[in-house]
Amino acid sequence: MLKTFLxxxxxxxxxxxxxxxxxxxAGSTFVYPILxxxxxxxxxxxxxxxxxxxxxxxxxIAQIKAATVDFGASDKPLTPEELAxxxxxxxxxxxxxxxxxxxxxxxxxxKLKFTGPVLAAIYFGAITKWNDPIIAKINxxxxxPDAAITVVHRSDGSGTTFNWTHYLGQxxxxxxxxxxxxxxxxxxxxxxxxxxxxxxxxxxxxxxxxGYVEYAYVIQxxxxxxxxxxxxxxxxxxxxxxxxxxxxxxxxxxxxxxxxVMTNAPGPKAYPITATTWAIMYRHPKDAAxxxxxxxxxxWTLEHGQPQAAKLDYVSLPPALAKRxxxxxxxxxx
Amino acid sequence: xxxxxxxxPFARVLTRASEMRARRLESGAAGDRIFKLLTGAMAYLVxxxxxxxxxxxFWGGRLAFSTFGWKFLYSAQWDPxxxxxxxxxxxxxxxxSSFIAIALAVPMSFGIAIFLTEIAPGWLRGPIxxxxxxLAAIPSIIYGMWGLFVFVPFMSLxxxxxxxxxxxxSPIIGPLFTGPPIGIGMLTAGIILGIMILPFITAxxxxxxxxxxxxxxxSAVSLGATTWETVxxxxxxxxxxxxxxAIFLGLGRALGETMAVTFVLGNAHEFTKSLLMPGNSIAAAxxxxxxxxxxxxxxxxxxxxxxxxxxxxxxxxxxxKILLLRIGRLEGERA
Numbered sequence: 304m305l306k307t308f309l310x311x312x313x314x315x316x317x318x319x320x321x322x323x324x325x326x327x328x329a330g331s332t333f334v335y336p337i338l339x340x341x342x343x344x345x346x347x348x349x350x351x352x353x354x355x356x357x358x359x360x361x362x363x364i365a366q367i368k369a370a371t372v373d374f375g376a377s378d379k380p381l382t383p384e385e386l387a388x389x390x391x392x393x394x395x396x397x398x399x400x401x402x403x404x405x406x407x408x409x410x411x412x413x414k415l416k417f418t419g420p421v422l423a424a425i426y427f428g429a430i431t432k433w434n435d436p437i438i439a440k441i442n443x444x445x446x447x448p449d450a451a452i453t454v455v456h457r458s459d460g461s462g463t464t465f466n467w468t469h470y471l472g473q474x475x476x477x478x479x480x481x482x483x484x485x486x487x488x489x490x491x492x493x494x495x496x497x498x499x500x501x502x503x504x505x506x507x508x509x510x511x512x513x514g515y516v517e518y519a520y521v522i523q524x525x526x527x528x529x530x531x532x533x534x535x536x537x538x539x540x541x542x543x544x545x546x547x548x549x550x551x552x553x554x555x556x557x558x559x560x561x562x563x564v565m566t567n568a569p570g571p572k573a574y575p576i577t578a579t580t581w582a583i584m585y586r587h588p589k590d591a592a593x594x595x596x597x598x599x600x601x602x603w604t605l606e607h608g609q610p611q612a613a614k615l616d617y618v619s620l621p622p623a624l625a626k627r628x629x630x631x632x633x634x635x636x637x
Numbered sequence: 638x639x640x641x642x643x644x645x646p647f648a649r650v651l652t653r654a655s656e657m658r659a660r661r662l663e664s665g666a667a668g669d670r671i672f673k674l675l676t677g678a679m680a681y682l683v684x685x686x687x688x689x690x691x692x693x694x695f696w697g698g699r700l701a702f703s704t705f706g707w708k709f710l711y712s713a714q715w716d717p718x719x720x721x722x723x724x725x726x727x728x729x730x731x732x733x734s735s736f737i738a739i740a741l742a743v744p745m746s747f748g749i750a751i752f753l754t755e756i757a758p759g760w761l762r763g764p765i766x767x768x769x770x771x772l773a774a775i776p777s778i779i780y781g782m783w784g785l786f787v788f789v790p791f792m793s794l795x796x797x798x799x800x801x802x803x804x805x806x807s808p809i810i811g812p813l814f815t816g817p818p819i820g821i822g823m824l825t826a827g828i829i830l831g832i833m834i835l836p837f838i839t840a841x842x843x844x845x846x847x848x849x850x851x852x853x854x855x856s857a858v859s860l861g862a863t864t865w866e867t868v869x870x871x872x873x874x875x876x877x878x879x880x881x882x883a884i885f886l887g888l889g890r891a892l893g894e895t896m897a898v899t900f901v902l903g904n905a906h907e908f909t910k911s912l913l914m915p916g917n918s919i920a921a922a923x924x925x926x927x928x929x930x931x932x933x934x935x936x937x938x939x940x941x942x943x944x945x946x947x948x949x950x951x952x953x954x955x956x957x958k959i960l961l962l963r964i965g966r967l968e969g970e971r972a
Binding site for chain 1 (some may be wrong): 714715716718719785786789790791792793817819821887899900903904905906907914921924925926928929930931
């Protein structure tokens with residue numbers, strides 16, 4: 304029984320490898336669900352499979368530098384200098400949004416409004432109560448309790464934290480100079496939850512708390528998000544259109560190797576805390592055929608990956624950015 | 638036919654038998670040697686593995702040790718952006734949460750083990766014993782999730798506000814019980830750990846109490862000893878080392894527990910005296926931060942934390958052993 308099973312598995316494995324190439328990638332946990340979905344759909348179409356290991360962005364960068372995988376994926380861009388030294392190139396593959404979520408009795412999703420400086424002050428521990436006049440001023444009519452704010456952040460290193468702290472640094476000079484930005488930072492206050500699900504669970508458990516999670520978790524857990532003021536001074540709720548607007552208006556033209564974190568992007572419709580994940584590949588790969596296969600896969604995701612992305616609450620890149628990426632491939636990766 | 642002719646074949650048979658016996662003995666001796674070698678190798682392997690693990694972690698952490706020196710041990714700074722690391726908060730969290738766990742689990746395990754071996758009717762011993770062994774088999778993530786979804790709200794709504802009110806204002810222990818009652822923190826982690834290690838300690842204690850010879854126990858009873866006296870004066874002294882071993886087993890598990898602690902400890906690198914505030918532990922910090930440790934010094938600091946866990950465990954176990962030996966000696970003098 305077991306033998307037949309093993310034989311069958313071996314046969315499937317052989318057939319699989321004979322049928323198409325298998326390219327490997329590693330890195331960001333954020334893109335794992337969408338990459339596996341794309342890989343499974345793409346393999347049915349083209350036969351080539353993508354084997355992606357979600358070991359974390361830091362691990363993904365280390366793996367591609369060691370050339371053990373065909374591409375790495377990171378939530379944090381490498382600088383053009385670092386890319387040049389290692390002979391690497393990078394480009395965005397998918398977009399996501401990060402939302403502040405709260406747990407306050409009587410405050411439903413979308414009701415609370417935040418500005419960047421208010422979020423920074425809360426995460427600094429400078430604003431400690433929900434009925435603080437600064438919060439009350441931008442939220443007239445919202446029943447804000449006289450209760451201490453419990454700040455929730457990520458306990459594990461993550462690209463979500465990188466984008467969140469990058470955003471707080473964009474809108475608050477104090478944040479930038481004292482805390483800074485990174486996949487993990489020295490948080491002035493708060494409790495740490497492991498993963499998006501950990502932060503979501505803490506916020507759901509602790510009354511009067513605030514946390515930050517990715518869009519998909521807000522939708523799936525029906526959490527009470529708050530809207531955030533963007534750089535044009537408008538309060539923007541999270542939406543696929545808002546994330547795409549940020550990706551479209553972000554200043555890619557002046558970002559060499561797409562080294563641009565698009566938090567606080569310009570444009571009236573842009574959602575301010577929009578994030579992306581970069582794929583990192585060799586400019587002159589040893590195995591050109593495998594890299595060509597990988598690029599064919601990414602091309603397919605740019606052109607046909609939209610429905611799967613929407614189903615999993617991700618956002619695919621806007622067409623203009625997709626064109627820019629394809630031009631980048633042609634110029635840089637040979 | 639002479640007499641010698643008669644004896645010779647018989648003698649030959651005898652010599653052959655003794656030769657065979659000698660050969661068998663010889664091979665037996667060889668077997669003994671191999672057995673000794675094999676078992677010895679296994680035992681030494683444990684030592685070698687331990688030393689190798691400790692050394693490789695020390696080696697991995699050498700960058701952190703050489704950069705921060707002794708400050709790594711007493712600094713509460715943990716700043717991945719500025720690349721400043723100190724292990725005080727995780728060390729403190731590990732020791733305190735394990736201490737709470739042991740303080741809760743040991744008396745309870747002791748009670749359960751005595752009840753099962755001395756007091757409980759025969760038909761009850763089997764089911765409770767099996768239930769305890771099943772508890773020991775529950776994976777720690779289940780305890781963590783139960784802790785987060787069931788126990789944390791209970792602590793935050795009922796236990797911690799009460800502690801805040803009643804113990805918060807008291808003079809010496811007061812600072813231990815102040816802070817917002819969010820349910821996540823050192824106290825909750827310690828209690829969850831206590832529940833987790835309870836079955837381990839109980840199972841071993843029950844087994845060693847069962848191993849006390851009936852003759853000893855019966856003699857005590859026949860001299861008019863009550864159950865309490867039998868346990869205190871006969872069972873416990875007879876099994877002292879094994880009971881200590883049971884406690885160490887639990888303590889070792891509590892010190893190194895990762896998943897359940899991560900869920901309810903709060904994972905904050907902020908030093909606080911209060912048991913109600915979020916803290917961190919060595920194992921939780923490593924599990925949380927290893928994947929995205931993006932600079933060599935960050936990675937090295939996490940590995941150095943692993944090495945410190947070795948040292949902390951060693952010091953705690955050695956300290957506990959010395960303490961228990963001293964108690965034993967005092968008791969001996971009194972008797």
